[in-house]
Amino acid sequence: MDFIHWLPPDMTVKILMYLEDPSDLVRVSAVSSSWRRFVIANGLCKQLCLRMFPETSSFANVMEVKSMDELVMHSRNDLMEWNCLESEHRAYSFFAHGVTSFKRRDCISKAISASSTDNYPEESIDNTLEQHDRIEQRASYWSSKGESDPEVPESLTYKLSANLCVITEIHIQPFQAYFQFGFPIYSAKAVRFRMGYCKSPVELESGIMDKSYAGKSSDTEKYGWTYLSPTFPMSQENCLQKFELPKPVLCVGGYLQIELLGRVQRQEMDGFISYVQVVGRPLSPSFDTEHLDASGKFTLKYYPEYCMIPLRSPGEESSTPSRLRSFTTRLMQRGVRGWEQMILNTLLGTGTVLGEDESDDELVA
Structure with a gap:
């Protein structure tokens, strides 16, 4: 029985928010299209970040920097739009992973x-x-x-x-x-x-x-x-x-x-x-902030290309194949499913991406 379909939404949210590891929440969003829709629509990754770091409450909106000349800005007024919710979900998924696993x-x-x-x-x-x-x-x-x-x-x-x-x-x-x-x-x-x-x-x-x-x-x-x-x-x-x-x-x-x-x-x-x-x-170069006003509100800027590449200390040689950078454009064109799988692979430490012919509704977790 799929409890997401049987339980009230607020109870389902309460159950899923017992997950403390960002990778577990990403796995939940990769189970099926319906589970992914629920996680995204309720902003669970953002809620997890807020619970782990209350300072994230100062982020008024999210800016996705796809390339040097292309910015995708999402404000609170736009969050009801599905593509904006997806973008915010991706940003906070990467953000939750970035703030919990790093070399000091x-x-x-x-x-x-x-x-x-x-x-x-x-x-x-x-x-x-x-x-x-x-x-x-x-x-x-x-x-x-x-x-x-x-x-x-x-x-x-x-x-x-x-x-x-x-x-x-x-x-x-x-x-x-x-x-x-x-x-x-x-x-x-x-x-x-x-x-x-x-x-x-x-x-x-x-x-x-x-x-x-x-x-x-x-x-x-x-x-x-x-x-x-x-x-x-x-x-x-x-x-x-x-x-x-x-x-x-x-x-x-x-x-x-x-x-x-x-x-x-x-x-x-x-x-x-x-x-x-x-x-x-x-957290740079994957993330940055832009100060909005004296009230202490910021725009969270995230860079998808850098989010895919594990951050490393200066002078440390990268163990990630350089071909990961070439996946960026293709994944962005393929949409959310490719992003979800890349986040999951990053958290699990694997180097594969979702095949071109795999179904959107296929269970991957």
């Missing part, structure tokens, strides 16, 4: 600004991207100007390597002043992390925020933070300290800020960080 790497692209800098550029935030605390016989670290009140927080802001990144850990190494008596470690008492987007990215590109943005404008005016982590205590040790987030976080917008809360050392020159690393995975 450093996701920082560049340092943006610090709440204060003591001696610029010798002690700028750029030094925190260097893994060693000494470069060419000189110390490498970021130093704040310092505050008489040790409870005044400091912050470091970074641009990530993509507008969409899944972040799992942040690593921070405090600086030990080997050139001072007693070799003090200038560490914060605790750290906290924010992720989000820049409301005026043009300002950053023009170099307005270069040295230190203290006193120019508030973070509320510059950034929209969509995630705030718990507070993590820091150890007073000269080592790379790893702070694992309670669950992987989807950073929509590509900006991360580290808040340094409280300080142990009493003197005013006491905000030193040697090295910062953000661990996760950028």
Whole structure:
């Protein structure tokens, strides 16, 4: 008995949403044409993404980039159209797979600004991207100007390597002043992390925020933070300290800020960080975002050609046959069935595609 035909739709949706693995939901959509229609019509892949990463609620619409000169835009007003639902289903199917299976790497692209800098550029935030605390016989670290009140927080802001990144850990190494008596470690008492987007990215590109943005404008005016982590205590040790987030976080917008809360050392020159690393995975070039307005809504852009090719770290040789790229045009011409099978094959790790003569109603799972 096919329970989809016998049970009320809302009960069927509730049953299928117990599936937690994106590959299982793709298998469901590949069982038959009626099952596929149900999964697509009810947006189950989108619901799964929203459950796994609440940050996807900021996606107002989907843009399918089929080629450099061909964009297919789908807004909420169009979602009742079947071809729009199919396109959204494909996008979120690939997206769910992309955010749950990846190799971890450093996701920082560049340092943006610090709440204060003591001696610029010798002690700028750029030094925190260097893994060693000494470069060419000189110390490498970021130093704040310092505050008489040790409870005044400091912050470091970074641009990530993509507008969409899944972040799992942040690593921070405090600086030990080997050139001072007693070799003090200038560490914060605790750290906290924010992720989000820049409301005026043009300002950053023009170099307005270069040295230190203290006193120019508030973070509320510059950034929209969509995630705030718990507070993590820091150890007073000269080592790379790893702070694992309670669950992987989807950073929509590509900006991360580290808040340094409280300080142990009493003197005013006491905000030193040697090295910062953000661990996760950028989702480009398969996915990107386009900021719509200051309300924090985005367009999710996905590139079908790149979605078919497993993403890899820079320098890693591809194990995927180059002929997969040549399948792109043919699959797009053949419609949804070919896409469903390619997604399924990608998740299962096989390299075959649906034969030209196979029936649309044939069971494949």
